[in-house]
Amino acid sequence: MASLEIRTAGPGCTVQDAGRRGHLRYGVTAAGPMDPLAFSVANKALGQDGEAAAIEVSLGGIELVARDAAVTVAIAGGAFSVSIEGRALPASVTLTLKPDETLRIRAGAAGAWCYLAVAGGIDVPAILGSRATHTRAGLGGFEGRALKAGDRLAIGESGRGAREPAEIVARWLDRPAKDIRVILGPQADFFAEDQIAAFFTGPWVLSPRSDRMAGFLDGPVLTHAKGHDIVSDGVVMGAVQVPGDGRPIVLMADRQPTGGYPKIATVIGPDLGRFAQIRPGAPFRFRAVTIEEAVAVRREEAARLSREVEMIPMLRTELSSEFLLGLNLIDGVVRD
Amino acid sequence: MTAPRFLDAGEAALVVEFGDAVDPAINDRVLALDAALVAQAPEGVLELTPSYRSLLIQYDPLVIDRATLVALAEEATEAGEARAPGASWVVPCCYDPAVAEDLGEFAAARGLSPEKAAALHAAADWRVYCYGFAPGFAYLGGLPKALAAPRRATPRPPFPPGSVMVGGGLGAVATVPMPTGWHVVGRTPERLFALDRDPAFLLSPGDALRFEAIDANAFRSLDTRAAAGEPVARKS
Numbered sequence: 001m002a003s004l005e006i007r008t009a010g011p012g013c014t015v016q017d018a019g020r021r022g023h024l025r026y027g028v029t030a031a032g033p034m035d036p037l038a039f040s041v042a043n044k045a046l047g048q049d050g051e052a053a054a055i056e057v058s059l060g061g062i063e064l065v066a067r068d069a070a071v072t073v074a075i076a077g078g079a080f081s082v083s084i085e086g087r088a089l090p091a092s093v094t095l096t097l098k099p100d101e102t103l104r105i106r107a108g109a110a111g112a113w114c115y116l117a118v119a120g121g122i123d124v125p126a127i128l129g130s131r132a133t134h135t136r137a138g139l140g141g142f143e144g145r146a147l148k149a150g151d152r153l154a155i156g157e158s159g160r161g162a163r164e165p166a167e168i169v170a171r172w173l174d175r176p177a178k179d180i181r182v183i184l185g186p187q188a189d190f191f192a193e194d195q196i197a198a199f200f201t202g203p204w205v206l207s208p209r210s211d212r213m214a215g216f217l218d219g220p221v222l223t224h225a226k227g228h229d230i231v232s233d234g235v236v237m238g239a240v241q242v243p244g245d246g247r248p249i250v251l252m253a254d255r256q257p258t259g260g261y262p263k264i265a266t267v268i269g270p271d272l273g274r275f276a277q278i279r280p281g282a283p284f285r286f287r288a289v290t291i292e293e294a295v296a297v298r299r300e301e302a303a304r305l306s307r308e309v310e311m312i313p314m315l316r317t318e319l320s321s322e323f324l325l326g327l328n329l330i331d332g333v334v335r336d
Numbered sequence: 337m338t339a340p341r342f343l344d345a346g347e348a349a350l351v352v353e354f355g356d357a358v359d360p361a362i363n364d365r366v367l368a369l370d371a372a373l374v375a376q377a378p379e380g381v382l383e384l385t386p387s388y389r390s391l392l393i394q395y396d397p398l399v400i401d402r403a404t405l406v407a408l409a410e411e412a413t414e415a416g417e418a419r420a421p422g423a424s425w426v427v428p429c430c431y432d433p434a435v436a437e438d439l440g441e442f443a444a445a446r447g448l449s450p451e452k453a454a455a456l457h458a459a460a461d462w463r464v465y466c467y468g469f470a471p472g473f474a475y476l477g478g479l480p481k482a483l484a485a486p487r488r489a490t491p492r493p494p495f496p497p498g499s500v501m502v503g504g505g506l507g508a509v510a511t512v513p514m515p516t517g518w519h520v521v522g523r524t525p526e527r528l529f530a531l532d533r534d535p536a537f538l539l540s541p542g543d544a545l546r547f548e549a550i551d552a553n554a555f556r557s558l559d560t561r562a563a564a565g566e567p568v569a570r571k572s
Contacts, residue, residue, distance in 0.1 A: 024385040024392075025370075026529075026537040027467035027474075027511075127531060137471050137512050186343035186351045231358055232468055232475075234385035234392030236349045258387055258468035266346035294347035295397045302398060 002069035004118070006151040007102065010060010012211065015122050015141035015153070016115075017053040019253070020130035024234060027257050031132035031140065034113045034212060034253050035273030037301065038077035038173055042117035045074035045094050045168050045309045047160070052121030053131035055147070057114045059279070061106040062147070066097040070162050071155055072119035073097060076173060078111010078277050092170060094311065096162035110174075111277045120158030134254055136213065166311040175274045179287040182240065182265035183294060190262035191242070192225045199248070199264055200286055208280040212254040215275065221246040224262065232260040238267030238275070240286075250275060268294040270301045337365070340413060342406050343390075347397050352409050353390040358477060358505070362389045363465055367542045368419040372412035381405070386541050387466040388475075422464070422542035427509075427524050427569040429458065429500050429547035430555035435523035437495065442502075442519045446482060454549060456480045457500075457521055462507055462545040467537075472511035472529025474539050479507050487517035498523050500547065522547070525559035526569040533565065546572070 016039065019032025033039035033056055040050040055062065057080065074094040075082055082089045083104045084097065091114075097103055105114060124131050124142055133141025142151055188196060198220045207216040228244040235241070235258060239251045243261045250267060251259065267275050268289060278284060289297075343351040352369060355362035363386075370386040373393070380399030385392040395405060431454035433440060443453035462478040469475075479502055487503040494513035501508045503518035510516070511529040524547070528538045539545070550558065558568045 022383055023471075024383055025467060025541070026472060027469060028471045128536065136514070139471060183344055183346050186345045186353075231356055231388050233351065233353075233387045233390045236345045236392070236394065238346055256469055257385070258466070263345070266344070266349070268346055269348050291344060291347045291397075291402060295401075298347065299398060 002071050002120075002155040003067045004071060004122075004153045004155065005065045005067050006147050006149055006153070007063040007065055008149050009062045009147040009151075010058055011146065012058035012060060013062050013147045014056050014133040014135065014212075015053050015124055015131060015147070016056045016133060017121075017131045018051050019132050020128055020134070020140065023128050024257050028128060028139070029134055029137070029253075029255060029257050030237070031130075031134040031253050033115065034276035035077055035115070037270070037273040037305075038113070039115045039117075040305055041168065041170050041173060041309060042074045042076040042115040044305065045076065045311065046072065046117055046119045048117070048119070048121070052117065052156075053124060054115050054117040054122065055153075057105050057116060059107045059112055061104070062116070063102060063104045065102050066099050067152065069099060071097045072158065072160060072163055073103070074117045074168065075105065075114060076117075076168055076170065077114030079109040079174070080111065080114040081106045081108035089165065090167040090314075092168035092173065093165060093314075094163060094168060095165040110279070112279050113276055118155055119160050120156035123154040123156040136254055165314040167314055169310040169312055175277070177274045177278045177282070177284055179285045180275050181268045181271045181289045181294065181297070182286045183268060183291060184265050184288055185263070186266070187230060187262035188264055190224050190226055190228075190230070191222065191264055195222050195225070196264070198222060200288065202285040203283040204248075204285065205283050206278050206280045210280065212252060214252055214255060215250040215278075217248045217250065219248075222248065222264070228261055230260060230262055232258040235259040235263065236266060238269070238272050239263045240265045240267065252276065268297065270294070270297045340365075340409070342409070344402070345392065348395060350393045350395065350402065350405055350409075351390050352393065352413075355389045358388050358465065360463060360477070363463075363542070364419050365413070366391050368417055369409060369412055371419055372415070372417060373408070376408070376412070378405070378408055387468065419542060422540060422544060424544040424572045425539065425569050426546050426548050426572050427526055428550045428554070428558055429522040429524045430550050430552060431457070431522045432552040432555065434552060435555065436521050438519040439521045442485065442521060446485065448482065453483060453521065456482055457502070457507075458547045458549045460546070462547075464539045464541050464543040464545060466541050470512050470514050472537055473508060474528065476507035476509075476545060479505055485519060488519070489517075491515040491517045495520055496523070497527070497529075498525065500524055523555065524569075525555055525562045526567070527562055530565075538567070538569065
């Protein structure tokens, strides 16, 4: 059976599927991808639904080798730098890795996360119905932890043959993150008007200590109008919580299931991935939208995802002849 | 009874809030609405998460819109169906200093002997309010006033699953080793969270619970049985 062997992995690379749903009531966080849209696109490019387990690659990058058999993969997410055996590829791409070929993904021009989906999915045991890794609880994924050198991931059966390299065309994944759309609440009433104005004026910068659990924001220090303790309640991904020190925290995929600080606003679903892809140090602002506006954006996104992912066979893109020779495709025959 | 507040946590989650206190009557209303919506299973409702005083409803706004969801929740709340009574558990707990790491120091700081603090803990009627913090980590109300204590200023290193803890005005049992600011006053052999068991989570919000003091020998024997998959807590 085919497998992927990890050569090197930066901190924070994990196996993720769409997330562990239905157990938040028992204190189990969904985990799942930081950028759900990019994760779905990578799987869709392989003709899979959005549930197959993939590798989420952090800014630390990853290097892996196909073992035992060929492995067909799709890569999408931030503009990472991707190469096979030292030959550069586009950042969003599908291809088949031959046995013993090395695929390398490194932080590139933009973005903080990228997804390596695999035809057949990463075959790790489903825990409470999901293969998503929640490292903090040691649950799911590969042994409940981040990937490291020497790990060998089994690949599920896909029933699909090898495919020629093709660039994934999803320009709408290249999402500028200058403004992140939010809906005020659920506890915006814990803040006076001028503090809500300061929240929208920003500007905010993501702190380097951010991770899958939360994005820590540097910017104006907010004050609470009526204390900073609330009786803990359930929190969703994208909740902007303001603890006692007045520095907002955006709770993300690995967040705690409940929180005891007021949540001034919530990032809308379609902007979760945009927010996740912001790199530490890059300034951005929050912008208020209504529920109706957010639902309309969601509808557009769902329509885009329901269509086939557009792919351009790489012979038609600008590739060096050396690269094409390496792929043995110079005769110009494009299948698939 | 006051009408609940409907708060938005984004365009895909609605918070139905019944109050702003840790209170059994408020929690009962949360759990009653939770049970009603679990039974109805409206299309587009993805996940229901009850906590102390509110119910978090995650939904797909492309399938069910907010107004429909609010109407459903209002209808269920106004119907006023009382929550089905929860289970009553007796959970064995060892207060021996070998496993109750903080009990001596904790009791001394409250002017109590370790034996007195353990007796108060074992005599209390606890209520499972909700889960949070970590998988299987249940928050327990009913802490005797004499055992109320602020949490530690700095979290202590992780301690084993089964650690019975108090902190703030609450009790809890650790299920996965994680650093926390709570005080360890005992240890239960029961696995409140066991992935290979059905149900994986033993307690439900709204359940009642008492700790039954056991000695170190009983702990060892029950721990062996629990490790083999046998439940050692019982319903009373």
